[in-house]
Amino acid sequence: MKQEINENTENKILEAxxxxxxxKGYDGTKMQEIADKAGINKALLHYYFRSKDKLFEMIFSMAFNKLVGELKFLFDEDIPMIEKVKIFIDRHTDFIAKNRYLPLFIVNEINRRPEIFVKLLSGIYEKDDRLHRLLGQIEKETKAGILKPFDPRQVFLNMIALNIFPFAAKPLVAGLLKMSNEDFSRFIAERKKIVTEIIINSIAAK
Amino acid sequence: MKQEINENTENKILEAxxxxxxxKGYDGTKMQEIADKAGINKALLHYYFRSKDKLFEMIFSMAFNKLVGELKFLFDEDIPMIEKVKIFIDRHTDFIAKNRYLPLFIVNEINRRPEIFVKLLSGIYEKDDRLHRLLGQIEKETKAGILKPFDPRQVFLNMIALNIFPFAAKPLVAGLLKMSNEDFSRFIAERKKIVTEIIINSIAAK
DNA sequence: GAAAAGTTTAACCAAAAAGTTAAACCGAAT
DNA sequence: ATTCGGTTTAACTTTTTGGTTAAACTTTTC
Structure with a gap:
């Protein structure tokens, strides 16, 4: 079918x-390189996506939603906080490991052109009740003596900082700490436990 | 004096x-913009620094040493670990707050062109004994029952991750958490205590 | 006051990269 | 068989940008 071919090419382009x-970021990227990687030519690339800006906007919003989508688990599932945090860290670390460049990409582009960020942001908070439900859960478990009082924003930030940073800064970190690739893998494996312990420790009542 | 003028202009260029x-990173930077910001013209800019690459290399190595220089405190001072960590987090957070773009810049450029990193790295480890002294201190305090056993690399990474990430990702974080600039400032002020507590907690014997 | 170094002006070159165009080609659907 | 969308080819335009040059002007130095 025509459409199949169409979608295949479109997907190849989007992937590339x-x-x-x-x-490489917006500035470091050349349309020619995308065309090469997609196995097509520049003319066809422009035939599908008029301009670099249009293509970038699409990629960026997909990437952004992918990154933020991983956070949904924290809000949706209806399991005890401690358990939820354990699972989240496990999943999130794996996700970041598989998408090493994603967080840095998002952070960079938002820093450089904040305006690309505004529209996407509004899309996230349609269902504001999910946030309230999460806060409600925390409050309830705190009153029940399971959790101690804490600022959820700080804990949230701690989790993603501890998860993302080592991967985003991998060459720097591995360089400074003189780690080989195998060292780094072991190091990361060990980290999951450590990070989980730190976070649980900062929210669980003693 | 000639030299004074010379150094003034050179400094203006380096600052700009x-x-x-x-x-903006290497790719996003235009020589013209640097000239403008330095209040001079492109011809003079090239008169001082032959090429974009030369200028960049200089800026990058200065930036790198600045970032890494902040870590020296951990090795040099001869005070108990717990105290040392407290002071380090305090200082380091202030430093990063004043140099919001620095860590991201270093991480990005190392990711994109790892080769620029290799020469700088070798310069750091001339005094390898400092590292051993630090490890010795930790071992001693552990045996003395002040500290519990831990991987210094993990703790080190935790500290800088927790310190750097919020600033590097400020627009993203502030956007997701719906914080105004004032909110963010308060949030960061509160963070110092929290981060210190987390780190101390992860190294101090109970 | 002359030589030297620093600086500006303005025009220029060369290369890279985004984007366009027109013609031809190919495969599938009607 | 023909039409139509997807695709290639290749040449082309335009814009941006790094880098150069030469001449003139200014300031410093001696």
């Missing part, structure tokens, strides 16, 4: 664009 | 270049 944009 | 490179 995603790879290149994520690794 | 630093500002622009840090915020």
């Amino acid at each position: 664009a995603n790879t290149v944009f994520e690794k | 270049a630093n500002t622009v490179f840090e915020k």
Whole structure:
């Protein structure tokens, strides 16, 4: 079918664009490189996506939703906080490991052109009640003596900082700490436990 | 004096270049913008620094040493670990707050062109004994029952991750958590205590 | 006051990269 | 068989940007 071919090519382009944009950022990316990686030519690339800006906007919003989508688990599931945090850290670390360049990409582009961020942000908070439900859960478990009082924002930030930073800064970290790739893998494996312990420790009542 | 003028202009250029490179990265930076910000013209800019690469290399190595220099405190001072960590987090957070773009700049450029990193790295480890002294201190305090056993690399990474991430990702974090600038400032002020507590908690014997 | 170093002006070159165009080609659907 | 969308080719335009040059002007130095 025509459409199949169409979608295949479109997907090939999107995948290629995603790879290149994520690794090199908007400024470092050349349309020619995307075309090459997608196995097509520049003319066709422009035939599908009029301009670099249009293509970038699409890639960026997809990447953003992917990154933020991983957070949904924290809000949706209806399990005890401690358990939820354990599972989240496990999942989130794996996700980041598989998408090493994603967080840095998002952070960079938002820093450089904050305006690209505004529209996407409004899309997230349609269902504001989910946030309230989460806060409600925390309050309830605190009153029940399971959790101690804490600022959920700080804990949230601690989790993602501890998870993301080592991967985002991998060459720097591995360089400074003189780690080989195998060292780094072991180091990361060990980290999951440590990070989980730290976070649980900062929210669980003694 | 000739030299004074010379150094003034050179410094103006270096400052301007630093500002622009840090915020926009190598690819996003235009020589013209640096010249403008330094209040001179492109011809003079090239008169002082032959090429964009040369100028960048200088800026990058200065920035790198600045960032890494802040870590020296951990190795040099001869005070109990717990105390040392408290002071370090305090200082380091202030430093990062004043140099919001610095860590991201370093991490990005190392990710994109790892080779620029290799030469700088070798310069750091001339005095390898400092590292051993630090490890010795930790071992001693552990045996004395002041500290519990821990991986110093993990703790080190935790500290800098928790300190750097909120600033590097400020627009993203502030956006997601719906914080105004004032909110963010309060949030950061509160953080110092929290981060210190977390780190101390992860190394102090109970 | 002359030589030297610093600086500006303005025009220029060369390369890279985004984006366009037109013609031809191919495969599938009607 | 023909039409139509997807695709290639290749040449082309335009814009941006790094980098150069030469001439003139200014300031410093001796």
